[in-house]
Amino acid sequence: MSIALIVFLGLIVLLFICKMPICYSFLAAGVAYFIISGRDITAIITNVASEVLLSYVIIAIPLFLFSANVMNAGKITDKLFSFANGIVGHARGGLGHVNIISSLIFAGMSGSAVADAAGLGEIEIKSMKDNGYESSFAAAITSTSAVVGPIFPPSLPMVAYSLLASTSLIGLFAGGMIPALVVVAVLMAYVAIIAKKRNYPRGAKIVLRDFLLVSFKAIPALLTPVILLAGMYTGIMTPTEAAAIAGLYALIVAGIVYRTLSFKALKDILISTIKGSASIGTLVAMAVLVSYILQIENVSTAFKDLMINISAGSPQLFLLYVNIAFLVFGCLLDVSASMMIFVPLIVPVANALGINLIHLGVVLTLNMMVGTVTPPFGMSLFIVSRISKAPIQAIIKENWGPVIALLVALFLITYIPDIVLWLPRVLNVGF
Numbered sequence: 001m002s003i004a005l006i007v008f009l010g011l012i013v014l015l016f017i018c019k020m021p022i023c024y025s026f027l028a029a030g031v032a033y034f035i036i037s038g039r040d041i042t043a044i045i046t047n048v049a050s051e052v053l054l055s056y057v058i059i060a061i062p063l064f065l066f067s068a069n070v071m072n073a074g075k076i077t078d079k080l081f082s083f084a085n086g087i088v089g090h091a092r093g094g095l096g097h098v099n100i101i102s103s104l105i106f107a108g109m110s111g112s113a114v115a116d117a118a119g120l121g122e123i124e125i126k127s128m129k130d131n132g133y134e135s136s137f138a139a140a141i142t143s144t145s146a147v148v149g150p151i152f153p154p155s156l157p158m159v160a161y162s163l164l165a166s167t168s169l170i171g172l173f174a175g176g177m178i179p180a181l182v183v184v185a186v187l188m189a190y191v192a193i194i195a196k197k198r199n200y201p202r203g204a205k206i207v208l209r210d211f212l213l214v215s216f217k218a219i220p221a222l223l224t225p226v227i228l229l230a231g232m233y234t235g236i237m238t239p240t241e242a243a244a245i246a247g248l249y250a251l252i253v254a255g256i257v258y259r260t261l262s263f264k265a266l267k268d269i270l271i272s273t274i275k276g277s278a279s280i281g282t283l284v285a286m287a288v289l290v291s292y293i294l295q296i297e298n299v300s301t302a303f304k305d306l307m308i309n310i311s312a313g314s315p316q317l318f319l320l321y322v323n324i325a326f327l328v329f330g331c332l333l334d335v336s337a338s339m340m341i342f343v344p345l346i347v348p349v350a351n352a353l354g355i356n357l358i359h360l361g362v363v364l365t366l367n368m369m370v371g372t373v374t375p376p377f378g379m380s381l382f383i384v385s386r387i388s389k390a391p392i393q394a395i396i397k398e399n400w401g402p403v404i405a406l407l408v409a410l411f412l413i414t415y416i417p418d419i420v421l422w423l424p425r426v427l428n429v430g431f
Helices: 003-017 022-037 041-053 057-073 076-088 094-110 113-130 135-148 156-165 169-198 208-233 239-257 263-296 299-310 315-332 335-353 357-373 379-388 392-415 418-427
Strands: none
Touching (some): 003 022, 057 156, 057 263, 094 135, 094 169, 094 208, 135 169, 156 169, 156 263, 169 208, 169 239, 169 392, 169 418, 263 299, 299 335, 379 392
16 A cells, blocks of 8 residues: 555545545545655546546436426425325325325436425425324435435436446436335335324325316426436437436426426526536546546455455345445445445446446445435435424434335345346346
């Protein structure tokens, strides 16, 4: 291990302890590495520019962010909630089920767990509280159901993963569709068990005429994921082009069809999209920097050999180690930090063990999303705590049941690869 690498790793740890933002920590450590090692820094600048700044795929990030922000600001979530209520609201604990189904529908528009929790959270939590559900339970279901956001396409974490792992984005999107349904199924099973145990109320059955009216009003919003997915999987559009069309369509739906989007809101949306895009783009660029340094120092090769030896060449054992590691780090690190640090390390190991990178990407995405609902860095927990006014400690206590349900889904997706890979094979994408 060279002195430059020791300084690089030491600076990252020191700056992390000092609570410097992770991307700036990597940047400062990277500059120090190149100064000490005497290597030509223009090589990495060229590498970052070609893999990130000039990447066609990364353009999808601001477009998907814009689409999600428009949907949130345009109050389209109200229409989605009413539609989901008409489908499953009559069951015992119906509003818990409505919460989960709404998140699945919104997932086809947002691609972000945080956007899901923030966008749908207010209407979901208020409705559940008004109908006799505990604030902590409403908040827990809202935060965990938002996990489906980045699993079902589009998915911002999958865009970043596809860049870091050089994997087909459209294949990742296809691979996430059935796992998203698995996540929905285990969460709804948990809600059904708790609803029966606590005798939560049944919602009133909606008459056919009212349901048809609600469905008709929701159609423009519901067509967003349909247009997005149909465009990609018919080959008419690339994921980036589909993101652009989805953003334009969301703007038309919110601004013209529903007339719920003001010019002031549009200005705020653009500012928020620019900030979010810059943040994600910087994180991806720093991840490429880390990957480059690890490669030239042969750390990736050494790590690959170590993991193959530890796992005895078993893909199943390696995936178990990966899941345990990411679940632990998810409690300690931000999702983006976990991806930046570890994806460049584990992808070479997965390739050596014959693990499909689409399968790995979906497994990692779900695993990292569990981190958004576990303390101390669970961003979704803080969002739903603010919305529900429930103490964070009460939400964490209530959250363990849904988190265990998510771990069941993670286990199934990890060890039954066809849950992920069947649809990409059928659609012939990513292979």
